[in-house]
Amino acid sequence: MHCPKCNCERETRRGACPVCGYSRKRLVLMIVSICVAALLLLSLAVWGVVSLLSAWFSRVNPSSTDKPTSPTAETAETTLSRTVTVTIPEGYTVLKIAAALETADVCDAAAFLKAVREGDYADYAFLENVSVMGEDGTPNGRCFRLEGYLFPDTYEFYRNSSGEAAVRRFLDNFERKLAAWQAALDASGLTLDEAVTLASVIQREAKTAADMYRVSRVLHNRLESPDYPRLQCDVSTAYLRELEAAGETPDKAAYDTYVRKGLPVGAIANPGAAALAAAVAPSEEDICAGCYFFVIDEADGTVYYSKTYAEHLAVWAEIQERTGE
Numbered sequence: 001m002h003c004p005k006c007n008c009e010r011e012t013r014r015g016a017c018p019v020c021g022y023s024r025k026r027l028v029l030m031i032v033s034i035c036v037a038a039l040l041l042l043s044l045a046v047w048g049v050v051s052l053l054s055a056w057f058s059r060v061n062p063s064s065t066d067k068p069t070s071p072t073a074e075t076a077e078t079t080l081s082r083t084v085t086v087t088i089p090e091g092y093t094v095l096k097i098a099a100a101l102e103t104a105d106v107c108d109a110a111a112f113l114k115a116v117r118e119g120d121y122a123d124y125a126f127l128e129n130v131s132v133m134g135e136d137g138t139p140n141g142r143c144f145r146l147e148g149y150l151f152p153d154t155y156e157f158y159r160n161s162s163g164e165a166a167v168r169r170f171l172d173n174f175e176r177k178l179a180a181w182q183a184a185l186d187a188s189g190l191t192l193d194e195a196v197t198l199a200s201v202i203q204r205e206a207k208t209a210a211d212m213y214r215v216s217r218v219l220h221n222r223l224e225s226p227d228y229p230r231l232q233c234d235v236s237t238a239y240l241r242e243l244e245a246a247g248e249t250p251d252k253a254a255y256d257t258y259v260r261k262g263l264p265v266g267a268i269a270n271p272g273a274a275a276l277a278a279a280v281a282p283s284e285e286d287i288c289a290g291c292y293f294f295v296i297d298e299a300d301g302t303v304y305y306s307k308t309y310a311e312h313l314a315v316w317a318e319i320q321e322r323t324g325e
Contacts, residue, residue: 082159083156083157083158084105084156084157084159086100086101086104086154086157087154087155088150088152088155089152090152090203090270090271090274091152091200091203091270093239093242093268093269093270094113094116094144094150095242095246097170098110098113101157101166104157105160106157106160106166107162107163107165112163112166112167113163115162116144116146116150116163116167117144117145119163119164119167124175126174126178127145127171129192129193130145130149130193130266132145139251141254142265142266143250143251143266145266146170147269148193148197148269148271149171149174149267149270150174151173151270152271178192180273181273181276181277181280184277185280187280188280188281190280193266195276195279196271196279197266197267198216198279199267199271199279200267200268200269200270200275201231201235201263201264202219202271202278203269203270203271203272204233204239205233205294207296207301211303213281213282214282214283214288214303214305215278215294215303216282217285217288217289219233219282220282221291222292225292227292230257230258230259230261230262232257232258236255236258236264236268237255237256237257237258239264240252240255240256251265254266255268291305291306292306292307293306293308293309293312295316299322304319
């Protein structure tokens with residue numbers, strides 16, 4: 001067969017022409033390559049036109065898409081809608097915290113209270129000696145084991161959380177805060193539960209940080225003196241009334257500091273950092289040194305400290321006369 005390129009008499013069917021190098025297979029491959037390249041260019045051109053048309057249509061009709069195209073934006077929006085920020089004030093009780101969480105759609109109050117009562121929190125070492133049972137194995141009268149340990153703070157919760165998940169957020173925070181006053185606690189001679197219980201009384205009695213330390217001094221003086229075996233704090237009876245109003249049946253003798261000697265059986269609120277610090281490091285100021293009584297003028301919040309009951313009654317009478325009660 002003649003070579004179609006140089007017209008020589010050489011055979012080119014099974015290989016390249018030895019004269020000009022012509023090859024039928026090479027020609028076929030070249031034609032195929034050109035066709036493939038043309039198809040690719042055509043595809044790119046069509047894709048470009050489609051993209052331009054799509055962008056133009058999106059601009060003139062933005063409502064055609066219901067969701068943001070950015071995955072980051074969508075994730076952030078979804079996360080924000082699933083969380084809620086809740087501030088728990090210092091001095092809130094377990095009951096008030098449960099109500100606040102339900103109002104904020106974190107969890108049902110009943111689910112939270114059940115988790116407080118029945119949850120297994122053995123992994124928190126600081127709760128090891130906190131119990132609703134006495135040393136003899138019988139109930140000690142404590143209503144909520146975790147009262148005092150649900151640290152008041154601002155939290156971000158997931159909506160529709162479980163009660164136990166919410167409880168653990170509080171306990172985790174308490175565990176972190178504990179480190180700041182652990183040394184003072186060790187030096188105070190109080191157990192952790194005694195300090196938390198005392199701090200809860202201080203939290204409910206005093207309004208300012210300065211008075212928390214002074215009220216702590218008065219209560220420490222009473223606890224250390226055989227002449228004043230009872231704290232006689234109205235806030236303990238107020239706690240009993242709150243429990244009863246919620247349908248609880250508290251052991252009055254376990255909490256009423258006009259009846260019970262020493263501290264209540266457990267905390268009567270959840271104290272903040274200032275009250276906890278005051279409980280383990282009472283004031284050494286002259287204004288409260290040697291004092292066993294205090295009274296608050298509700299008109300302006302001033303706290304008066306007295307060494308004797310006679311002085312206390314005189315201050316109380318003066319306040320009543322001034323306020324017209």
